[in-house]
Amino acid sequence: MDDPRVGGLARFSTVDWPDRLTATVFLRGCPWRCPYCHNPDLLTADRTGADIPWPDVLAFLDRRRDLLDGVVFSGGEPTAQRALADAVRAVRALGFAVGLHTAGPWPDRLAAVLPGLDWVGFDMKAPFEDYDRITGVPGSGGRARESLCRLIDSGVPFEVRLTVHPAILDDQAVDRVAATLADQGVPDLVVQHARPTATLPADPDGRPFPALSVTRAAAVPLVTTRA
Ligand code: SF4
Secondary structure: OOOOOEEEEEEEEOOOOOOOOEEEEEEOOOOOOOOOOOOHHHOOOOOOOOOEOHHHHHHHHHHOOOOOOEEEEEOOOHHHOOOHHHHHHHHHHOOOEEEEEEOOOOHHHHHHHHHHOOEEEEEEOOOHHHHHHHHOOOOHHHHHHHHHHHHHHHOOOEEEEEEEOOOOOOHHHHHHHHHHHHHOOOOOEEEEEOOOOOEOOOOOOOOEOOOOOOOHHHHOOOEEEEO
16 A cells, blocks of 8 residues: 655644644545635645655654644545555554544545544535535535444544535525534534635635634534634
């Protein structure tokens, strides 16, 4: 198996796994194209000269064993790489707890790595029936729904996050997401704001994302808001 293609490494992070100090490994590749993508440079799966060799990542982690609470694989979409499973095992072998950020485009691949995980941050895009409009990929909502079901069934602790921009997701859509999760027994939904510095490629005027109001989530009891 090839080494994972690592497009970035956050050596210390307090924001990628709640209440944990982590190193976060950003893997290349994603099959979806959300207009507010937080890491567009990682969407291509191809290696670049700026990538970090996997042995260097492991060597860094080995030196940080006593300083970190865990390691998070993020992206891009980390399940895009078949090397993820071996990478998770290698990090566990160093003694770290392992977290994963995923939007769930590959339910089977997610299910395969879940036994090696201690926590998952699951990124929702919209009500499942509206996914195609945001990801640009037909059938993506069904894949995300299946991945979330697998995650719930696994018993691995997780958090569901929803990235919201008012131009592409209105209040009713957020309410529908919260209601769907409540039906599935998911206790919380964390609403994240699309970054105001990103741009919306689908917007013919190329206007930047405005900041999202932080007040609306208060109307939905299930929802907590993260700026
Ligand atoms: S699923 Fe995540 S990495 Fe992929 S395009 Fe959407 S925001 Fe970007």
